[in-house]
Amino acid sequence: MKKHFLELIRRTSSQIPPDVLSALEAARDAEAAGSPARSVLEDVLKNCALAAESSRPVCQDTGTAIWMVYHPPGVSPRALERDILWATREATRRSYLRPNAVDAITGKNSGDNTGLGLPVLHFHEWGKKSLHADLLLKGGGSENVSAQYSLPDSALKAGRDLEGVRRVVIDGIFKAQGQGCGPGIIGVGVGGDRATSMLEAKEQLFRLLTDRNPDPALDGLERRLVNELNRLGVGPMGFGGATTVLGVKIGKRHRLPASFFVSLAYMCWACRRGSVSIVGERARFDHMSQIAARYRPDAERKRAS
Amino acid sequence: MKRIELPAAEDQIRALRVGDEVALFGRVVTARDAAHKLMVEKRPDFIRPFLQDGAIYHCGPVMKQEKDGRWRAVAAGPTTSIREEPYQAQVMQEYRVRLVIGKGGMGPRTLEACQKVGAVYLHAVGGAAVLLADCIREVEQVFMLDELGVPEAFWVCRVEDFRGVVTMDAAGGSLHQTVLEASRKKREELISAG
Structure with a gap:
């Protein structure tokens, strides 16, 4: 499990979701040629491509990690938490994340992105046999x-x-x-x-x-x-x-x-969200969170009928 | 695109105007919240030679130490500058800084210091961390790494073709002030539109 969480952090930190990229492209095209606004968005898109290619953080502020984890009955949230903490430390060591957790008063950096209340974890038990995790990295x-x-x-x-x-x-x-x-x-x-x-x-x-x-x-x-x-x-x-x-x-x-x-x-424009669905040993990575799934137009129609 | 070599000449910086696009070559020092507090309270001399006619970069980078001990910038975009507003003017005057690089712009005290010292605020693209890290060709030194941690340490870097837009100049111009005033009018219109 923990390797999949590590991979989720790597992907989320370095890849902007396709819906956000499309919106950024449309925004670039809406700005006047030669304007600072257009040149900003051109650089933003260049940066996204470079980050994805080289597995580097899109933004150096890798933010607060907000996890939403959906697990089957019988899976221990405590065990999942241990795996997420391991993945967080390892991701920091590999520079997928900046060491971003400091003591509230002394400012001392924990060095590995863990600390009081970090990362932010939300666990939900659900009826499915698969495990699903959504991750959002939100900058300061x-x-x-x-x-x-x-x-x-x-x-x-x-x-x-x-x-x-x-x-x-x-x-x-x-x-x-x-x-x-x-x-x-x-x-x-x-x-x-x-x-x-x-x-x-x-x-x-x-x-x-x-x-x-x-x-x-x-x-x-x-x-x-x-x-x-x-x-x-x-x-x-x-x-x-x-x-x-x-x-x-x-x-x-x-x-x-x-x-x-x-x-x-x-x-910020660097809206870093990623998802993983895990069944047995197999993991599927995308940008489709469980919250997003509730808002899909087709889900909405199904509910209505 | 205006090419600026660092350390920079005062008259060249004073000639820059809001809207000018600039490419930097030379030495840039990262400093953010804890570093600015330290510079105002303790006025340390170790950083003085690196800041004289130089550039402060509001940035808390992701750095990686290679096996040979050298540091490499992995991701190094600007952080929000306004947090340094209480300190910036004093730091600029104390250390004779010519460029402050960051994002989001700064307030009236910094704008006044730009005019007094002969300095500009250079806006880099927020979030463009990989693009900007690749402009850092060498990490020359680091100060206060153990005390402040990676994001807050003073990283002395040599940059090439580091791009930004002047949004506050030594003649008192501020793009941030202009946008703020224009959008304030729009806000009134939109809110009262009901």
């Missing part, structure tokens, strides 16, 4: 411009409704400017408590850029926000330009009547 620059709002927000005149959500997302992406390595992918979590609201926002980042939200109200807001945020003109790296975001993905969770949180998880 984009994490620093992520945000959480508590509605109502009087400064933005944002009430507890979809319009309120729209307003705070516009405000959050305006405030991020070029700091989070745009064009970004924006995960939005509506509801929950402060912790689960942000978790929902981060889980949205596992979705494919090409998918559609089965909830018509959220789907409408996602499409409207992509259009509106791209009219902000912040552009790639904050240089100005046509593409400020590549996608907006919104999920919701039940909340207390007293609370209405909206969380924004900003993901």
Whole structure:
């Protein structure tokens, strides 16, 4: 098992998923010839190709590793955790990951990407016989411009409704400017408590850029926000330009009547997500997470019928 | 594309303007959060000869040590610069730095220091870590590796054809300020559109 986890880290750190690459290509083509924004996106695409060829990290900030692991009944999460920790240490030794875990107060680097609360592990037991793991590597620059709002927000005149959500997302992406390595992918979590609201926002980042939200109200807001945020003109790296975001993905969770949180998880263009399905000794690697699978249009149709 | 050799001449740097594309050749020193705090609080002399008329690169690289003991840059893109805003102006003046390289731009104090010292802020492509690592032809030295760890250490590098765009210049120009103001207007329009 642990070798497959190591291979998942290598692939995730060095390969940008095809849906993100296509979106970056479209964004490049939308910028004026000779503009700094276009030259940024040309370099970004060159960098992606080079990283994949040479098995090197797309970005030196190999980020927080967020694991979502789905295991059959009877498989021990503790054993899986040991395997993931081994793979994390080995991946760091092989320079697939930068040593990226430091003591919160002293700043002392653990040297191997493990530490209190790192890597981030979520285990889910499911009914299948196979094991599936999804991995997201989320850089610190984009994490620093992520945000959480508590509605109502009087400064933005944002009430507890979809319009309120729209307003705070516009405000959050305006405030991020070029700091989070745009064009970004924006995960939005509506509801929950402060912790689960942000978790929902981060889980949205596992979705494919090409998918559609089965909830018509959220789907409408996602499409409207992509259009509106791209009219902000912040552009790639904050240089100005046509593409400020590549996608907006919104999920919701039940909340207390007293609370209405909206969380924004900003993901840089280097949206590193990878997946592995393991049956017996065989492993299949791709970029199709279990969360993404829930949002596939065909899955949606099946549920409806 | 403007070619700049490091250490750089003050008049050449003062002549650069926002929007200029630049290719760097010569010595660049990485320094980020812990290094900037150290430079302001302790003003260490060990780094002085490497920064005089030189370039600070906001970068926490992935480095690999080869069997012969030499270090090689594996991935080395810029990190977010604004975190160094509280320190940058003082560091630039203390060490006579001519170029600050990073991503995301910096604030008014750094812009003022650019004018005073005769320096520019050079924006590299965030996330283009492999492309930029390949411009690092040699890792000459490293300082404070044990104390600060790989990402935070001072890596003294020799670069060739390291590309970036000037987004803050010594005449007080800032692309970041321009984009911020324009997008602020757009935000008001979009929010009130309901």
